[in-house]
Amino acid sequence: MKAARLEDxxxxxxxxxxPEPGNEEARIRITASGVCHSDLHIVRGDWDGVTSxxxxxxxxxxxxxxxxxxxxxxxxxxxxVILGLGGTGGGYWCGACEYCLQGRPRHCxxxxxILGTFAEQFCVWARSLVKLPAHLGDQEAPLAxxxxxxxGAVKKLLDHHVLPGRPVAVIGAxxxxxxxxxxxxxxxxxxVVGVDIGEERLDFVRSLGAAAAVxxxxxxxxATSEFGGCDAALVFATKMAGFDLGLAMxxxxxxxxxxxxxxxxxxxxxxxxxxxxxxxxxxxYSAVGNVQDMRELVDLAAAGRxxxxxxxxxxxxxxxxxxxxxxxxxxLGRAVITDMTT
Ligand SMILES: [Zn+2]
Ligand SMILES: [Zn+2]
Numbered sequence: 001m002k003a004a005r006l007e008d009x010x011x012x013x014x015x016x017x018x019p020e021p022g023n024e025e026a027r028i029r030i031t032a033s034g035v036c037h038s039d040l041h042i043v044r045g046d047w048d049g050v051t052s053x054x055x056x057x058x059x060x061x062x063x064x065x066x067x068x069x070x071x072x073x074x075x076x077x078x079x080x081v082i083l084g085l086g087g088t089g090g091g092y093w094c095g096a097c098e099y100c101l102q103g104r105p106r107h108c109x110x111x112x113x114i115l116g117t118f119a120e121q122f123c124v125w126a127r128s129l130v131k132l133p134a135h136l137g138d139q140e141a142p143l144a145x146x147x148x149x150x151x152g153a154v155k156k157l158l159d160h161h162v163l164p165g166r167p168v169a170v171i172g173a174x175x176x177x178x179x180x181x182x183x184x185x186x187x188x189x190x191x192v193v194g195v196d197i198g199e200e201r202l203d204f205v206r207s208l209g210a211a212a213a214v215x216x217x218x219x220x221x222x223a224t225s226e227f228g229g230c231d232a233a234l235v236f237a238t239k240m241a242g243f244d245l246g247l248a249m250x251x252x253x254x255x256x257x258x259x260x261x262x263x264x265x266x267x268x269x270x271x272x273x274x275x276x277x278x279x280x281x282x283x284x285y286s287a288v289g290n291v292q293d294m295r296e297l298v299d300l301a302a303a304g305r306x307x308x309x310x311x312x313x314x315x316x317x318x319x320x321x322x323x324x325x326x327x328x329x330x331x332l333g334r335a336v337i338t339d340m341t342t
Contacts, residue, residue: 002340003119004319009045009052011320019123021068026075026126028062028083033117034142034308035319035335037176037238038087038261040326046263055116057337058087059144061132062122071126081129082298083114083122084144086288090114090128105290118319120340130294133302139310142176142334143297145288147306150180151297152289153234153259154188160232160255160282164189167227169219169249172236173210174201176334177259179309181234182208184297187305193230195219195245204309204332216245223249234286235259240266247271247281256283309333315342 005014021027039056041047064079075081084090091112093105100108116122132140140147157168168185172178173194185192186209194205194213205213214222223230229251235243237260247256258269289297300306312335314322322335 001120002316003116004056004316005054006043006056007053009043011043011323013317013319016119018121021066021071021123023068024070024074024126025068025123026064026071026129027066027121027123028060028081029065029121030060030062030117030119030340031338032138032141033057033060033337033340034145035322035326035337036142036145037326038145040323041261041263043323044327046265047261048264055119057116057118058090058114059084059142059146060117060122061138061141064129065121067126068123074126075129075131079129080132080134082132082141082144082294083124083129084117085114085128085291085294086145086148087113087115088288089290090124092125103290103292106287118316118337118340128291130291130298132298136298136301138338139313139336140301140308141336142308142310143301143306144294146176146334147180147297147301147308148289148294149259149287150177151184151293153257153286154181154184155289155293156257156284156286157185157188157190157232157255160284162232162255165191166231167191167193167211167223169193169195169223169230169233169246170210170236171195171233171242171246172238172260173205173213174332175236178236179204179208179333180306181236182210183306184300185234186210187300191227193219193223193227193249201332216241219245220248230254232257238262240269243269250279250281252278253280254282256281258283258285259287310336312336313338315339317342
């Protein structure tokens with residue numbers, strides 16, 4: 001089978017043996033795999049301590065074609081499924097520790113991620129698979145990471161008592177994750193103040209249902225004068241300036257939800273202690289979501305409330321080119337590899 005492999009920081013398309021599913025694993029024939037910003041960071045070696053060799057890709061749709069022992073309890077051959085859970089925790093979790101029982105399997109000591117969906121076939125722990133209704137097409141593959149990550153972040157608004165109807169800033173609103181967050185937060189009943197750069201991207205943000213769409217220069221003024229400051233900021237930016245902006249758009253006592261992971265070279269997120277004192281924000285990080293979140297998101301997508309915006313598709317061999325385009329911000333929304341065989 002064909003598969004993308006990162007070898008000492010260089011991306012190759014290799015011919016590899018077809019993997020055999022292990023205990024409770026299913027082998028999936030991948031029909032679509034989204035290109036996530038995390039993949040780009042891994043390929044470019046942006047994150048200290050993250051390996052520069054191995055398989056990549058962590059958001060996909062495919063068909064179950066073989067089962068390992070015990071997997072029959074969760075899926076059947078022929079099922080069409082979405083897989084990945086954002087790559088974090090989608091490979092395994094113990095189900096019995098305090099984090100698993102709290103619905104936070106990502107923090108489980110035994111949790112394993114997923115990497116390797118840029119391949120014709122891929123074996124994955126069957127418990128993390130979510131079945132898809134037939135009318136959701138393969139272009140929805142990015143729901144597995146981009147969509148789930150946005151969904152997990154919006155759900156945290158409710159955990160922290162930010163009520164529907166309240167204004168919520170989305171920083172990076174036209175991007176691969178932000179475009180989901182605008183739709184999901186709007187579906188939940190929040191008034192979204194979307195921030196992005198350039199008229200084309202702002203028009204796109206408005207088309208997704210945002211109450212306002214502004215560039216970074218006007219963002220604080222608009223948030224303050226039209227909304228009295230935002231109750232929460234969901235920060236999908238991969239630059240530290242976006243983190244600072246999210247904090248500045250908050251009203252006193254607001255909720256800051258960091259989602260983007262800037263390159264290590266961007267330095268630290270800094271907070272002046274007096275600003276901290278006066279503004280008294282709650283600062284949290286939100287990473288992906290769990291399998292129940294994925295089921296809820298699939299339901300929301302099936303009901304037509306959330307749609308993946310895919311403006312670039314290609315074959316596996318085009319992956320290096322697509323990474324260059326992603327880095328250059330050449331397209332809105334997501335890219336999806338829809339042909340793993342060439
Ligand atoms: Zn991802
Ligand atoms: Zn656990």
